[in-house]
Amino acid sequence: MSYTKGPWRIGNTSNTEQDIFNGDGSVYIGFVSNTNTQSIEENKANARLIASAPDLLEACKWAFVQLGGQLKNYAVGTDLIHKKEACIKLEQAIAKVEGK
Numbered sequence: 001m002s003y004t005k006g007p008w009r010i011g012n013t014s015n016t017e018q019d020i021f022n023g024d025g026s027v028y029i030g031f032v033s034n035t036n037t038q039s040i041e042e043n044k045a046n047a048r049l050i051a052s053a054p055d056l057l058e059a060c061k062w063a064f065v066q067l068g069g070q071l072k073n074y075a076v077g078t079d080l081i082h083k084k085e086a087c088i089k090l091e092q093a094i095a096k097v098e099g100k
Helices: 040-051 053-066 078-097
Strands: 008-013 017-022 028-033
Touching: 008 040, 017 040, 028 040, 040 053, 053 078
Parallel strands: none
Antiparallel strands: 008 017, 017 028
């Protein structure tokens, strides 16, 4: 999977649009545009979420490894069941990002 490596950041902002760039500003990633159904704060929150995507993906991958991704197949007991569920959710989120 290929994407513009992070970190990403929010660049030019206005009440109607939040532009997203790579860390040094040399690559334009995209923008979040305010609609009539969104508040300015919701628009800014959406831009922050998108700009955080590379960091969130890396954190999910790290957590999956730390939890021992194999637990999803072997978990027994309350604590392990929660770890199993966490592994499954992390794996699903990573797969979604990677288009699998």
